[in-house]
Amino acid sequence: MKSLFVIVVFYPMLGAILGYLIGRKSKEARNYFADFVVISEFCLMLLALVKLQGEELFLDEICGMGLHFAMNGFRGLYGLIAAFMWMMTMIFSREYFAHYRNRNRYYLFQLVTLGATVGVFLSASLYTTFLFFEIMSFTSYVWVAQDERKESLRAAETYLAVAVIGGMVLLMGLFLLYNEIGTLEIAELAQGCEASPHRTRLYVAGACILFGFAAKAGAFPLHIWLPKAHPVAPAPASALLSGILTKAGVLGILIVSCYMFYGDKPWGSMLLLFGVLTMFGGAVLAVFSVDLKRTLACSSMSQIGFILVGIAMQCLLGEENALAVHGTFLHMMNHSLIKLVLFMVAGVVFMNIHELNLNEIRGFGRHKPFLNLAFLMGALGISGMPLWNGYISKTLIHESIVEYGSSPEFVFVEWIFLISGGLTAAYMTKLYVALFVERNTDEKKQARYDAMSSSYMNAQSRFAIGVSALVLPVLGIFPTLTMDRLAQLSQGFMGLSEYGHHVHYFGWESVRGGLISLAIGVVVYLFVVRTFFMPRRNGVRVYADRWPAWMDLENLIYRPLIQYILPTVGQFVCRIGDSLVDTLVVVLRKTIYNDRKIPYRTGRLPKADVLFGTFMDWYAVRLRHRDQAVSYRRSLRRRKVERKESRLMIRRSLSYGMQMVGIGMLIVVGYLLLYRFAH
Template identity: 45%
Template sequence: MQGNPLLLVTVLLPFAAAPLAYGAGRRGWKASVAVLTLVCALSLAMLALLFAGALRDAGVASAGAGETAVLSLSAGFSLDGVCGFTLALRADGFRALYALLAAFLWLMTSIFSFDYFRHEDNVPRYACFTLMTLGAALGVLLSDTLWTTFLFFEVLSLASYPWVAQSETRPALRAAETYLYIAVIGGLSMLMGLFLLPGNLPNAPLDALPALAGEASGAALWLPCALLLVGFGAKAGAFPLHVWLPKAHPVAPAPASALLSGMLTKTGVFGVLVLTAKLMLHRADWGALLFWVGVVTMLTGALLALLSNDLKRVLASSSLSQIGMILMGAGLCALLGEENGTAVWATVGHMVNHSVLKLLLFLCAGTVTMNAHAVDLDSARGFGRNKPLLHIAFLSGLLGISGAPLFNGYASKSLLHEALLEQLDLLHYRGLATGPFEVAEGLFLLAGGLTLAYMLKLYVCLFWQLNPTRQAEYDKKRSYLSPAGRSALLVCALLPLLIGLLPDVFISGAGRLSQAFLNSVNLRPVRYFSAVNLMGTTKSFVIGVAVYGALVRPLLSRRTANGFHEYPDRKPAWLDLEDSVYRPLLSALVFAGGVISRALERSTDALITLLRRAVLHRRAERPSVPGGNRFVYAVGALMDTFVRALNYTLWRKRPVQPNFVYALAAGNEEMSRQSRRLTRSVSFSLLMFCLGLFLVLAYLLVFS
């Protein structure tokens, strides 16, 4: 055991407290939530101490222009012999920052849980597994070897499963089943990838991976890294393994949805960044793969969100779209090579912003669903009217995720757009085709516009339109949140504005802290509110307003006879890859596997039968005869052949059964037996003696 044990305590404390939270449920569900909140607060305090101490040790001084930023924070811990490998943890800039953010998200959702679980069942179970998931998430984010990452990553997948299945309804259990299937497939893929990594790469410190990976050939790294990408990408929600995400959020409790979207997906992104910055450093082919997967994921999520009529499903699909943007940034980190500072800042900044925004938006959604007891837009319509705090909080999240200036999403999206423009300039400088990336730029602006369109759909539905049947009931709900819940919602609502007003402090600061881990260079000061960045945001907003006015209002909603708007589910069945592709494909594979197995099982008998009839054909046995010799057998066979010839000719009407071989053999045997009896007698011996004596005497008389 070496290093700072506080790191190990920080990771293991939630695991140790999980049974206590479950046991506290005997005193009531509030006791379980109280233990959950207390442990989350302690974890946040310990991570703040680790982060502050590491910052103090490093001096938090950015490197000069063009030099590598040395901000590797010193807190580390290692323990040998865990599952045969080294359990290694480290709290450098990026990892300490995101672990701190994770603890903050857990604390805010645990405070909100006092309101949300007031009328829910199985709260102690939720608190228990939420703490276990916190420990696993911290283990992933603070891991310093790939084996450590994998260990906590698998614990994370299993511990978060009860979140999705919490309500135990049929849709919840089916969504949890899908989540677990994807997690298991991803975990097995990761394990195979670790086995295929050359040398000691899985057990080496992450900071040593670039040098060790440089000694291996690119071909030796591509397959294992691709397998690892499947596992990390599945957790991040990358296309085409995104199917769990839009289905898990609507059925999970709102605090769990906030953590699933805001942090669990980021553990997958963390793994993608480790692969990009440590094993496939500055590999353009790897960057291109990530970039275009991100583009497809971004568009898929935006389209699903636009067509859905479920409040939490829209937010879940929105997470899918924003994850696609983050993956685009990760791809640009590799494509831009050593000059990837803008892409690194953009990727980390959008990760932080998305975590904060989805925390806020899912708390708003939880406020709606726990009071309206509905998640579809038609039932929840009008709930937010005359509720200023909820209105301001949701509007803050809308402006942040849409990239409005002065809110946090604007800064990170502007950096992503700027990094994409840098890639276009680099391709133009090298004389390469820029067409595909020009299309990608247009799709990026389109996705930003679609984000505004579907968020406007939610905003107008919840806060401006009237509910035809329940509006009076909603207007009476003035105490829809407790003071603690209001405080958590208010803190989360202020963060997008605070980060947006001070992007040099938060976005640039997060970028500088992450440079050492992501092997980037120090970036010049960014002009966040330049004309170019404002123009890009303006284009997206124009697209968003146009899509809302031309598509959402007339086509994705409909006016009823009494003048109210309804929001039917316009999502086509083919967009659900699980039901339209994966489950039918798996069923077909199971059927095909059964057919193949049955055919192989039967082919063994068929092959043996064929061989017995061909090369292993059993020749007709010669009839066994009771005795005789070759001469007798030959004479008998000749006589039998002669009789068969007569049977086919002269004796056709009255054929004779040929049996001379047996008859002659039997006669010969009988003669031999009788001969042996005769020759073995005394009289025969005397007779032979007399005959011999007679012949001798006759010879002497004649020839003497």
């Protein structure tokens, strides 16, 4: 039965290769095969969740340290959520990609990424997590670059740069952690870190690991890829990037926080700061945005901030963190499911009119009740409306903040939490009104949109969106039967063994926080969005992009830093380091060693140089009819000595030594590889 671990991880990867070969012959057969792979993967994950509880599998001598997988409630549930999202987006992809190029490539990397993502969630060691995390990062790069437009390739470049830099810093953190405690097994981290006498080293290792995972999660200030990648990536890929790949980053942050720094208040305070900045900053960016998918991408950043606040409260509350534990997991799950719906609806809009700007898509959803209802389920869920799933998880995180204390700083955090929730309601209202309530300012466009009311989506896409949207109110209406049980099943991964006190989700104290956020959202929408962000032009209100173009972290800081500042500083430092030893040698030779000048008599020359020098002496005197002031033969002798001196100087220089070391290392690595393959 343990072979199920191998099957659920590597089966989609094998399916990707077979699907690609099938696609070379028949696109339709490839589509059916891909559907079969993701549906069967979902069934296999469900079977693994039931049959493998508490089981582990260690595959030694693979990739050096071996692969280690384990199954518990959290791992199994998130593997199941990943399989469910892939299944729905794959069904939706059939219609969405009908007119795309390079579909075979997309399906190949779609399925490989599925296997890598499941591998991340089932990993039982940080080494295994890292391997599949990097595979996932590189294969998902293709999603962003899929249509190969200029803006897509630039966004993909940003995504890859963040992934690579984050991966390198993460690897450095793993090196430091392994050197300090001697293990990367997740179950052994808590004990190893507790026994370590060097807390500072653990903080440094933890900060590096946090950097790598936070880059994928989209946390501030490493969020720069999110608003760029989502608008250009295909909608099914955006749903997975936002809904599930960011949660792979959150998984790593959970591991560091719950195993390495459980109950650590300095770590929790730092994480709370980044969570608040991410939560509020993403919400502000979403309010400013006038692009449908960009707004949803900034919303993802904000919701990741809510989750980080939940993780921070776990650290701060210590053993009394049941509310934070449940709220964190449930908001992870809810955000995944909500963004699945919202991005597929955005995909329906784009595949019909190939526009995402709110002024262009305005009025598209009128007279489309199914699309209207599906989007409304997602909007109400993410806004925290009571009776929808997002309300439950936000209430739990909010209650954990209140539970910690009433100090001024935490009153401030609570209000930022409530205001961020209000901004969420405001920007989702903006999207809903633009799509489904307002009419387009161009009557011809509106007439064309209205004419699509019966032919804008096929039955398969309706099924994928409808089933995904139905889950949201079911979870919210019956939280004790659904969400509480799922939270209890997953809580062991975060170190919680008991449930804690029961929360009355629909009691006044719980509802009050949600209503405050919704009231803030109404005020922001009516008095900010409808005025400042919608000026009148020719008597008609239009959506205006008020965000300053220069205020872009990537173009303002990161690209100049990486392309110009760091290389310049690096060259300067390396040049100093290289010339320092050389300068020291020259100074010593000119002072203490007191090198003699090149002598008048410089030894014998090679015969060829003697002949050449003799000819030049004869030519200068006889043919050019002038006195020969300096013998060419003597000049050649001096040049010979100078070349010898230069070679000696080079051999004594630092750069020459480093070059020789590098060549030697390449030879050793080549020998080791040949020896390995030979034996």
